[in-house]
Amino acid sequence: MVKKLIKQIYPTIKSKQYWVTFCSTFAIGLAIILVMFNYTPVEASISPEKTIEQIKNEAIENFEEETVLSDNDTNLDAVEEAKNIQIVEIKSGDTLLKMLTGLGLDYNEANNIFLATKKVFDPRDLRVGQKFEIELSEDGKSVISMRSTLRTSEHLQLSQNEEGKYSAQIIKDELTLELQSAKGKINGTLSIAMNNNGVPKSIVADFINIYSYSIDFRRDVKKGDSYEIIYENYITPEGKIAKYGNIIYAVLNLGKSKIELYRFKDSNGNVDYYDAKGLALKKTLSRRPMQYQSGRISSYFGRRRHPIYKDIRVHWGIDYPAPKGSHIYAAGDGVIQVAQYRSGYGNYIKIRHNSEYSTAYGHMNGFAKGMKPGTRVKQGQIIGYVGSTGRSTGPHLHYEVIKNGKRVNPLTIKASASENLRGQKLAKFKKEVAKINSTYEKMLANKQKEEKIAQSPTTNPSEI
Ligand SMILES: [Zn+2]
Numbered sequence: 001m002v003k004k005l006i007k008q009i010y011p012t013i014k015s016k017q018y019w020v021t022f023c024s025t026f027a028i029g030l031a032i033i034l035v036m037f038n039y040t041p042v043e044a045s046i047s048p049e050k051t052i053e054q055i056k057n058e059a060i061e062n063f064e065e066e067t068v069l070s071d072n073d074t075n076l077d078a079v080e081e082a083k084n085i086q087i088v089e090i091k092s093g094d095t096l097l098k099m100l101t102g103l104g105l106d107y108n109e110a111n112n113i114f115l116a117t118k119k120v121f122d123p124r125d126l127r128v129g130q131k132f133e134i135e136l137s138e139d140g141k142s143v144i145s146m147r148s149t150l151r152t153s154e155h156l157q158l159s160q161n162e163e164g165k166y167s168a169q170i171i172k173d174e175l176t177l178e179l180q181s182a183k184g185k186i187n188g189t190l191s192i193a194m195n196n197n198g199v200p201k202s203i204v205a206d207f208i209n210i211y212s213y214s215i216d217f218r219r220d221v222k223k224g225d226s227y228e229i230i231y232e233n234y235i236t237p238e239g240k241i242a243k244y245g246n247i248i249y250a251v252l253n254l255g256k257s258k259i260e261l262y263r264f265k266d267s268n269g270n271v272d273y274y275d276a277k278g279l280a281l282k283k284t285l286s287r288r289p290m291q292y293q294s295g296r297i298s299s300y301f302g303r304r305r306h307p308i309y310k311d312i313r314v315h316w317g318i319d320y321p322a323p324k325g326s327h328i329y330a331a332g333d334g335v336i337q338v339a340q341y342r343s344g345y346g347n348y349i350k351i352r353h354n355s356e357y358s359t360a361y362g363h364m365n366g367f368a369k370g371m372k373p374g375t376r377v378k379q380g381q382i383i384g385y386v387g388s389t390g391r392s393t394g395p396h397l398h399y400e401v402i403k404n405g406k407r408v409n410p411l412t413i414k415a416s417a418s419e420n421l422r423g424q425k426l427a428k429f430k431k432e433v434a435k436i437n438s439t440y441e442k443m444l445a446n447k448q449k450e451e452k453i454a455q456s457p458t459t460n461p462s463e464i
Contacts, residue, residue: 083144084136092128099132104140113143113158116166121156153234153242175234175242181443183228183251190221194229203231206247210261210273214333215252216355226253230440246271249436257376259333262436264421264429278421278429284332285359286379287410288320290386290397291327295320298396301409307393316407317360317400322386324365324395330377331359331401339371345398346390349383359410362398363389 088099096117100110114123135144143166146158153173160166186193194204207229208217215221232245250273252259261273274280299307299319306313334353338360342348345362349371352358365387377383388395401410421429 084138084140086134086136088132088134090126090128090130090132094126094128096123096126100143103134103136105136105143106141109142113146113166117146117156117158117168120168120170121150125150151242152240153236173236173242175236177245178233178235179230179248179439179443180233181228181230181440181447183444184226186221186225186227187223190217190227193227199229199231200244202244203229203247206231207250210247210250211252211259212354214259214354215254216335216352218355219352220254220335221252222255225255227251228253230436230443249440254376255374262429262433264425264432266421266425266428274421274429276433278426280420285353285357285401285410285413286329286331287413289329289331289359289361289399290320290322291329292320292322295322301411308391317362317398318410319396319398321394321396324385324387326386327382328361328364328384328386328397330379330381330383331399332357332379334358334377336371336373336375336377336383339367339373339375341389344391346392347384347387348390350402351377351383356404358402360400360402362400363387363392363396365389365395 086103088103090099096114097107097110100113101107105113117123130148130150132146132148134146136142137144142160142164143158144160146156146168148156150156150170153175155171155173156168157171158166158168182194182197182199184193184197190208191204194207195201199207207227211217228249228251229247230249231247234242234245236242246263248263250261260275262276263271264274264278265271272280297318298321299315301315301318303312304315305311306315330351332351332353334351336349337352337358338348338350340348342362345360347364347366348360348362349364349367350358350360361384363386364384367384368382371377371383386395386397392398399410400407401413402408
């Protein structure tokens with residue numbers, strides 16, 4: 001109320017004539033009012049020594065101070081501490097300069113800020129909706145500091161030094177690594193199942209990429225199969241996800257088979273995925289998938305004189321002679337597609353390894369137990385035995401590699417970069433596996449707790 005009164009009479013205070021007539025009465029009256037209201041910020045007291053002029057000047061000073069303060073806030077205590085902070089949101093058509101001059105800064109000052117900012121931030125990257133938190137100086141003529149979030153974990157920070165010079169820098173938040181887990185049943189595609197569970201798209205893509213070496217997603221993944229995953233999130237101090245990290249553990253349960261993978265980075269920085277025993281996922285197909293590794297090749301891939309027909313024909317595989325009954329292995333992880341007698345081939349097995357590669361095995365004496373279409377096999381697993389069934393002149397394995405539907409020379413398959421872990425690497429890997437397993441168990445236990453709470457009748461009575 002006092003301040004309102006002061007404001008109303010303030011313009012008249014400026015008039016000297018008014019003062020000449022009324023100052024003494026007014027000053028005394030005012031002093032009494034101020035004392036009555038215990039107006040401590042304004043040290044208004046009257047001593048007999050003071051001239052009218054002194055009193056007048058003091059009064060003007062005090063009023064001006066009061067008037068400035070009262071523009072901001074009516075609460076004096078808050079006013080004393082408050083800074084002049086403005087939050088500005090960039091609108092369509094705004095530029096940095098326009099935004100700054102819009103705050104009341106003169107062009108030169110705004111331009112200085114613009115030039116300092118430009119050193120670390122491209123003004124063309126300014127986006128509609130971007131917010132700037134700007135602390136203006138008391139007089140509103142310069143900027144004390146300016147801050148704007150550029151990305152989830154990056155901020156632009158401008159400040160003014162004692163000489164009034166501006167400098168800007170990009171401040172990156174310190175991110176914390178957090179593990180996130182998800183698991184679920186696959187009813188449509190794996191991507192849909194994972195997306196429904198909140199797994200981000202980039203992680204889904206990584207997951208598919210990792211497994212594409214050993215499975216064919218279109219054919220091998222069936223309704224009712226399931227997945228599990230642990231991946232890394234990088235979290236900002238505000239608790240937001242700044243970016244996604246790596247998949248550190250993954251499982252695909254396909255029918256009865258479980259393909260489990262752990263990420264491992266060796267001391268040279270090489271990263272690969274291995275099963276719990278340290279066997280590499282990215283295995284190349286075996287060139288000689290059989291027990292007898294040192295035997296000769298009786299017939300190579302390509303054109304040759306046929307031993308039975310006695311004419312020139314293309315031989316679509318490699319013939320490895322071996323004693324009847326010796327073991328034939330799966331050349332790589334995969335799914336049996338064909339396991340039956342096929343005229344010239346005799347007892348024949350075809351394995352699909354991934355969307356690119358299949359392998360085929362002919363003239364077998366017989367199949368190993370359980371080999372039928374749909375059976376998942378591991379690299380090195382016995383699938384059958386050497387024989388001489390079909391058009392064959394003696395016991396041998398006829399082995400074919402099929403790449404994108406075309407038979408290729410098994411001896412020219414590119415060797416994979418991945419090798420199984422051994423020695424110290426294996427020891428280090430096993431420690432990490434144990435750590436991941438115990439972390440995952442804890443995460444699952446916590447998730448189950450959450451699910452129980454969510455399903456309890458007290459929180460969801462409509463579902464009883
Ligand atoms: Zn052959």
